[in-house]
Amino acid sequence: MNDIGASLALALRLITGGDPSLWHVVLLSLEVSLAAAALACLLGLPLGALVAVERFPGRRAAIVTLNALLALPSVVVGLVVYLLLSRAGPLGSLGILFTPTAIVIAQAILVMPIVAALARQFVEDGWRDYEEQLRSFGVTPLRAIPTLLWDLRYALFTVVLAGFGRAASEVGAVMIVGGNIDGVTRVMTTAIALETSKGDLPLALGLGIVLLAIVLALNAVAYAIREWSAKHHG
Amino acid sequence: MERFLSRLSATWLAASFVAALLLATGAKAQDFITVASTTSTEQSGLFKHLLPEAKKALGFDVRVVAVGTGQALDMGRKGDADVVFVHDKVAEEIFLGEGFGVKRFEVMYNDFILVGPKSDPAQAKGKDVEAALKKIAAAQAPFASRADKSGTHAAELRYWKAAGIEQPKGAWYRETGSGMGPTLNTASGMNAYALTDRGTWLSFKNRGELVVLVEGDTKLFNQYGVMLVNPAKHPHVKKDMGQKFIDWILSPAGQSAVAAYKIDGEQLFFPNYKPGAA
Amino acid sequence: MGEAMLPLEARALTVRFNGHTAIEDVSFSLDGAMPAVILGANGAGKSVLLRVLHGLIAPTSGSVTWSGANERPRAQAMVFQRPVLLRRPALANIEYALAVNGIGGAERTARAREALERVGLSHLAHRQARVLSGGEQQRLALARASALRPRVLFLDEPTSSLDPTASADVERIVGEIRAGGTAIVMTTHNLGLAKRVAGEILFLHAGRLVERAPAQSFFNHPRSPEAAAFLEGELPWSVSSPA
Numbered sequence: 001m002n003d004i005g006a007s008l009a010l011a012l013r014l015i016t017g018g019d020p021s022l023w024h025v026v027l028l029s030l031e032v033s034l035a036a037a038a039l040a041c042l043l044g045l046p047l048g049a050l051v052a053v054e055r056f057p058g059r060r061a062a063i064v065t066l067n068a069l070l071a072l073p074s075v076v077v078g079l080v081v082y083l084l085l086s087r088a089g090p091l092g093s094l095g096i097l098f099t100p101t102a103i104v105i106a107q108a109i110l111v112m113p114i115v116a117a118l119a120r121q122f123v124e125d126g127w128r129d130y131e132e133q134l135r136s137f138g139v140t141p142l143r144a145i146p147t148l149l150w151d152l153r154y155a156l157f158t159v160v161l162a163g164f165g166r167a168a169s170e171v172g173a174v175m176i177v178g179g180n181i182d183g184v185t186r187v188m189t190t191a192i193a194l195e196t197s198k199g200d201l202p203l204a205l206g207l208g209i210v211l212l213a214i215v216l217a218l219n220a221v222a223y224a225i226r227e228w229s230a231k232h233h234g
Numbered sequence: 235m236e237r238f239l240s241r242l243s244a245t246w247l248a249a250s251f252v253a254a255l256l257l258a259t260g261a262k263a264q265d266f267i268t269v270a271s272t273t274s275t276e277q278s279g280l281f282k283h284l285l286p287e288a289k290k291a292l293g294f295d296v297r298v299v300a301v302g303t304g305q306a307l308d309m310g311r312k313g314d315a316d317v318v319f320v321h322d323k324v325a326e327e328i329f330l331g332e333g334f335g336v337k338r339f340e341v342m343y344n345d346f347i348l349v350g351p352k353s354d355p356a357q358a359k360g361k362d363v364e365a366a367l368k369k370i371a372a373a374q375a376p377f378a379s380r381a382d383k384s385g386t387h388a389a390e391l392r393y394w395k396a397a398g399i400e401q402p403k404g405a406w407y408r409e410t411g412s413g414m415g416p417t418l419n420t421a422s423g424m425n426a427y428a429l430t431d432r433g434t435w436l437s438f439k440n441r442g443e444l445v446v447l448v449e450g451d452t453k454l455f456n457q458y459g460v461m462l463v464n465p466a467k468h469p470h471v472k473k474d475m476g477q478k479f480i481d482w483i484l485s486p487a488g489q490s491a492v493a494a495y496k497i498d499g500e501q502l503f504f505p506n507y508k509p510g511a512a
Numbered sequence: 513m514g515e516a517m518l519p520l521e522a523r524a525l526t527v528r529f530n531g532h533t534a535i536e537d538v539s540f541s542l543d544g545a546m547p548a549v550i551l552g553a554n555g556a557g558k559s560v561l562l563r564v565l566h567g568l569i570a571p572t573s574g575s576v577t578w579s580g581a582n583e584r585p586r587a588q589a590m591v592f593q594r595p596v597l598l599r600r601p602a603l604a605n606i607e608y609a610l611a612v613n614g615i616g617g618a619e620r621t622a623r624a625r626e627a628l629e630r631v632g633l634s635h636l637a638h639r640q641a642r643v644l645s646g647g648e649q650q651r652l653a654l655a656r657a658s659a660l661r662p663r664v665l666f667l668d669e670p671t672s673s674l675d676p677t678a679s680a681d682v683e684r685i686v687g688e689i690r691a692g693g694t695a696i697v698m699t700t701h702n703l704g705l706a707k708r709v710a711g712e713i714l715f716l717h718a719g720r721l722v723e724r725a726p727a728q729s730f731f732n733h734p735r736s737p738e739a740a741a742f743l744e745g746e747l748p749w750s751v752s753s754p755a
Contacts, residue, residue: 039253046246087313087468095470097314098268098299132568133596137609137660138586146242147608151599179268179299182282197415198277199422199440233599234642 006202011209021183026214029187032100033167036107037115040163044112045156048119049149053127053141066120069113074106078173081106085177098179103187106173111163118159119149126152154230161222168215266295267475270307270315272385273413274344275458276300278433278502283495284483291482294475302384302413310334310461313468316476321458322385335461339484342492342503343457346389347435348448349418350375350427358427359447364397366448371399374406376426380417381409389456390429396453418444431456433502458503460484484509516579517587517663518544518695520565525574527560534560535719538574544664544695546711549727551700553742556716558699559668565697566590566666586613589662593669595653597641602633605641606656613660627659628652631685647678651685658689665689667698671705683708703743707731715739 014022051062083089085097085105096102126148127141134144149156171189178185180194188211195204275281281298288296299309303320307329310318318335320326329335348366350358356373358366370377371394379402380387394402408426410417414434421428422442430438435446448454460480465471482488489505496502525538535557542548550558563569565576567584578585598605606624610616615623628634631651636644641652650670657665667686671679683705690696700706706713710727717738723730734740 035253042246042249042253046243087470088311092313093470098297130596132563133592135568136566136590136592137612139612143238143612147598153599179297181268181297181299182285184266184295184297194277196419197273197413198434199415199419199438201440232643233640 003202004205007205007209010202010206011213014206014210015213022210024183025186025188025191026210028100028185029168029189029211030214030218032103032107032187033164033170035104036111036167037160037164039104039108040111040115040167041160043108044115044163045119045149045159046145047112048116048121049123049145050142051116052120052123053144053148055141063120066113066117070117072110072113074110074170074172075176077109078106078176081109081173081177097177098181098185100178100185102177103174103185106177107167107170110170110173111167114166115159115163118162119156122152122155122159123148126155154226154233157222157226161219164218165215168211265293265475266297267316267472267479268314269296269298269317269319269479270305270309271298271300271319272303272306272321273300273415274321274386274431274434275319277413277415277437278344278431279437279497280433280492280495280503284491287491288479288482288488291487292475292478296479302380302382303386303388304383307334310463313463313471315463316472317460317462317479319458319460320385321456322388323457323459325385325388326459326461330461334464334467336464338459338461339480339507341458341460341483341507342489342505343455344431344433344503345449346386346429346454346456347432347446348427348429349421349435349444350447351425351443352445353425353443354447356427361448361451363393363448363451363454367393367397367399370427371397371402374404376406376408376424377402378417378421378424378426378428379407379409380414381411382413384413385456386414386429386431393429393453433497436497436500436502457506517585518542518579520544520664520697521577521580522561522565523575523577525561525564525571525576527557527564527569528572533719535564535716538716538719538721540714540721540724542695542697546726547690547696547698547709548712548714549698549700549706549710550714550716551703551706551742552716555718557719558716561716562590562666562668562697562699585663587661587663588666589657589660589664590666590668591650591653591657591670593672595649595656597644597649597652599640599642601638602641602644602652603628603637605652606659609656610659623659623661627655630658630688631655632681645678647674647681650674650678650682654682654685654689658685658692658694662694664695664697667696667700669699669701672701679705715742717742 051059051066081102082097084091085094085102086092130144130148134147139147169189171193174187175190175193178190180186180190188207192204192207195207276298285296285298299315303322303325306318306320307325309315310329311334326338330338348358348363356370356375358369360366379390410420414430415438417428418430418434418438419440422440422444425443460483462473462476462480463471465473484507489507492503492505493501519541521541523539526536527534538561550561552558560569564571566588575582598608603624606627607620610620610623628637631654633648633651633655636648641649644652671682674682686696686709698709707727712724712726713730714721715723715730723734723736723739730739731743734743
C-alpha cells in the first residue's frame with residue numbers, strides 16, 4: 001500500500017527531524033508509562049508472589065479474579081478513574097483529573113493485573129524449585145516472597161517490560177482521564193487517535209511507527225542488559 | 235523473621251506511598267484553566283492557532299479537553315472544567331437554567347455542510363439542506379450519523395425533524411457513536427452522506443470520494459457559545475482566570491484571532507460577538 | 513543449640529501420595545553416635561524418609577519425635593542432591609541461611625567466612641554461586657548447612673551428580689562436619705561411600721525398613737534376602753526412580 005510507504009518515510013522524517021513538540025509527546029509517553037509500570041510492579045509483584053506461594057482461603061478465587069482482570073476493558077477503567085477523580089467524585093479535591101498523574105493511575109490499574117498474573121506464574125514455577133531448600137532453612141512462604149522476587153529478578157524483568165508495553169500502548173483510558181490536552185496530557189497513543197480522527201492516516205501511522213520504534217529500542221536494551229546479567233549471575 | 239517481614243512490608247508500602255505522592259504533587263500548581271470544548275474546534279485546528287495567542291495575552295495556560303458538546307457540558311456540571319465552549323444553543327440554555335453556567339456569550343459561528351459521494355446517488359446536491367435530507371431518506375442512501383449527543387448530532391436531528399422525518403431509521407442510517415473525524419472516516423469508507431462542520435471537513439484528509447454537496451443554507455449556521463462554570467456550584471472553579479479568557483476571546487483581539495484562522499486561504503470561523511447581547 | 517534433640521525417633525511412619533505408598537510402618541530410633549546411612553533400591557522410599565525426618569513432608573500416619581517432643585528443632589540442616597543456590601555470591605548464600613535463622617551482624621559474616629574456609633572456597637566468596645562448578649556448588653551447600661551448626665545433618669545423595677574428585681571432597685568435608693559433633697543421616701547410591709562413612713545401615717525395601725545393622729555386619733552378612741540381593745547388585749538402583 002502506498003499509504004504505508006508514505007507513513008514509513010514520514011516516520012523516518014519525524015524521528016530524524018527532532019520536532020520538539022513530538023519529542024515532548026514521546027517523552028511524556030515514556031514517563032507516564034514507566035511510572036505506571038513501576039507503580040503496578042510495586043503492588044503487583046508482591047501480590048502475584050503471595051498468591052503463588054501462600055495457601056489461604058479464597059486463593060482460587062483470587063487467581064480467577066486476577067486472570068479475569070486481564071480482560072478488563074480499558075475504557076471501563078478510564079471511566080471509573082474519571083468518576084473517582086472528577087470534582088464531583090470522592091477524590092475530586094485532589095484536582096488531578098486531566099493531568100499526567102491521572103494517566104499514570106489509570107494505566108497502573110490496567111497494568112497491575114498483568115504484572116500480578118504473570119508474576120504469579122513465574123513465582124509459582126520458581127517456588128516449586130526453591131520450596132524444599134527454603135523450608136529446610138525454616139523459611140515460611142511469606143518470608144520466601146522477597147527471596148523469590150529477588151532471585152527470579154531476570155525472569156520478572158520480562159514481566160516489568162510486558163507491563164510497560166501495555167501501559168505505553170494504552171489509549172482508551174488515557175483519552176478519558178488525560179483529556180488529550182496538547183502539551184499537557186497528549187501522549188503518543190492519543191496523538192495517534194487524534195490524527196486518525198482528522199483523517200490524516202499517514203501521520204497517524206507514522207506516529208505509530210515512531211512509538212513502535214521507541215518501544216522496540218527500549219526492549220532491545222532491556223533484553224541485552226538481562227542477557228548480560230543472567231550470564232554473569234547464573 | 236516476623237520482624238523482618240513487617241519491616242520489609244512497611245518499607246515497601248512506604249515506597250509505594252511516596253511514589254504516589256510524588257506523582258500527585260508533580261502535576262500540581264501552575265497557572266492554567268481547563269476549557270471543555272468540542273472535537274470540531276480541536277480537530278479543525280482552531281485551538282492550535284488560538285491558544286498560543288491566548289497565552290501570550292493572558293499569561294496563563296489554557297488547557298482544552300475536546301469532547302462532544304454533550305460530554306463537554308457534563309464536564310462543566312461535574313466541575314471538571316472552568317469554562318465550556320460549545321455549540322448547541324438548546325443544550326447550553328438548559329445548562330444555564332440548571333445553574334451550572336454563569337452567563338452565555340455568543341463567540342463565533344461556523345457552518346455545517348452536507349458531504350456525500352461524488353456520484354450523489356440520492357441527487358441531494360443543492361442549496362437546501364432539508365430537501366437534500368428528504369431525498370437521502372427517500373433513496374435510502376447510506377448516511378453516517380455521529381449519534382453521540384454532540385452539537386453536530388443535535389443539529390443533524392433538528393434538520394431531519396424539519397425535513398419531516400422524526401427519527402431516521404433503517405439499515406441506510408448508520409450511527410457511528412463517535413466524533414466528527416471518525417464519522418467522516420466511516421462515511422469516506424462506505425461512501426455515505428454525512429453532516430459535518432466546515433472546519434473539521436477542511437482539515438480532514440481522508441476524504442476519498444466525498445465532496446461538499448450542500449452549503450450556504452442559512453439554516454446551516456452553527457453558533458458557538460462560551461460560559462464560565464458557576465463558582466456557586468463548584469467553588470474550586472478558577473473564576474478570575476476563566477473570566478479573563480472569556481473576556482479575551484470576546485475582545486477585538488480575540489475576535490480577530492478567530493477570524494484569522496484559515497485553512498488553504500479559507501476562513502473557518504466567523505466571530506460574531508455583539509456587546510450587550512446575550 | 514546445646515538443647516537435647518536426640519534421640520530422633522520414628523514411630524510407625526507411613527507416607528502415601530495419591531494412593532501410592534512411599535513408606536510404610538517405619539519405626540526406629542537414632543542416637544546420633546554413629547553416622548546412619550539409608551540404603552535401598554530406587555523407589556524404596558529413602559528420600560521420602562529423609563524428608564519426613566527433616567520435617568519437609570508430613571507423614572500420613574505415625575510420628576517423628578525429637579528427644580520425645582513433637583516440636584521440630586531448629587538445629588538441623590539438609591543438603592540436597594541438587595542444592596538450590598540463590599542468585600547471589602557464594603558468601604551471601606551462607607549469610608542468607610544464617611539471616612533467616614536469626615543470626616545477624618558481625619557474627620553472621622564471621623560464621624559464613626569460617627564455613628567457606630572449611631570447604632576451601634574462600635577465594636570464591638564473591639563469585640556468583642550459580643556460576644560455580646557442580647563440585648563447588650555442593651561444597652558451598654555443605655558450607656551453608658554446616659554454618660547453621662546443626663545437631664543433625666541430613667544428606668540426600670550428596671555425591672550422585674559429582675565426578676570422583678568432587679565426591680572425595682564432599683566425603684572429606686562430611687567427615688570433618690561429623691568430627692565437629694554433628695550427627696549424620698545420609699542416603700546414597702554409592703556403596704563405596706556408604707562403606708566408608710556409615711556406622712550403621714538402615715535398609716529400606718518397598719517402603720519398609722527391612723534391616724537395620726551396624727555397617728560392617730550389614731555388608732558382610734546381610735540377614736534379609738532383600739539386602740543380600742541388593743548387595744549382589746540384583747535390584748535396580750541405577751535406573752532413575754519414578755518422581
